[in-house]
Amino acid sequence: MPDTTIVLVEDDEDLAASLSLALGREGYALRHFGNGTSGLAGILDEPPDLVLLDLNLPDIDGLALCRELRTTPAVRDLPIIMLTARAEERDRVTGLDLGADDYVTKPFSLRELKSRIRAQLRRRTLDQGVPENAYSDQRLTVRRDAMDVQLDGRPVRLTARELDLLWFLITNRPRVVTREHILERVWGLSTDIETRTVDVHVRALRRKLGAECIETLIGAGYRFRGYE
Numbered sequence: 761m762p763d764t765t766i767v768l769v770e771d772d773e774d775l776a777a778s779l780s781l782a783l784g785r786e787g788y789a790l791r792h793f794g795n796g797t798s799g800l801a802g803i804l805d806e807p808p809d810l811v812l813l814d815l816n817l818p819d820i821d822g823l824a825l826c827r828e829l830r831t832t833p834a835v836r837d838l839p840i841i842m843l844t845a846r847a848e849e850r851d852r853v854t855g856l857d858l859g860a861d862d863y864v865t866k867p868f869s870l871r872e873l874k875s876r877i878r879a880q881l882r883r884r885t886l887d888q889g890v891p892e893n894a895y896s897d898q899r900l901t902v903r904r905d906a907m908d909v910q911l912d913g914r915p916v917r918l919t920a921r922e923l924d925l926l927w928f929l930i931t932n933r934p935r936v937v938t939r940e941h942i943l944e945r946v947w948g949l950s951t952d953i954e955t956r957t958v959d960v961h962v963r964a965l966r967r968k969l970g971a972e973c974i975e976t977l978i979g980a981g982y983r984f985r986g987y988e
Contacts, residue, residue: 765789765808769799796820815844830859839880856936899987929984938981
């Protein structure tokens with residue numbers, strides 16, 4: 761862990777000092793930037809292992825900075841945890857839809873933040889990229905081209921749409937994807953489809969693959985967990 765670097769983009773100097781001390785005790789090296797402009801430059805110049813991103817920055821909106829990171833090839837896969845005082849559901853959904861991996865609402869406990877950081881770093885270590893057409897963990901195996909899905913070595917029959925949805929969740933892990941994003945990418949945002957259609961298909965996948973395989977984040981969307 762001594763080589764693990766975290767970039768904090770946060771204009772609250774007191775909070776930054778507290779996080780630097782607390783995360784330093786955990787063995788992380790924290791680099792702090794007080795605004796979005798310097799934060800973006802610092803991340804691009806020396807990409808860290810994880811980004812803690814405040815949404816209320818004095819210059820660049822945190823959501824815009826998140827979008828910029830996700831569209832820049834060199835850093836597009838960095839784990840991003842949003843730090844936000846915005847309690848509205850639409851802000852959380854927007855941030856996650858732009859590619860943030862998780863969010864913590866201020867005020868937050870250091871214990872919770874540390875746990876979320878560990879989770880994101882662990883998933884990044886275990887998942888440095890999904891093979892183009894295959895996925896496998898302790899229980900689940902998916903071969904996309906062959907339309908072959910197995911759970912505990914036994915074949916599972918999925919519809920074409922269920923397989924499309926499952927693969928979309930797998931290839932976006934560990935990010936949370938909103939129902940709207942799923943509709944756009946899996947269904948093509950057909951005008952006669954409602955977001956509850958996504959819920960129905962997720963329930964079908966859980967019934968066939970196990971309830972713990974796909975996580976629901978209330979007010980945000982779904983995240984594939986698999987069986988690590």
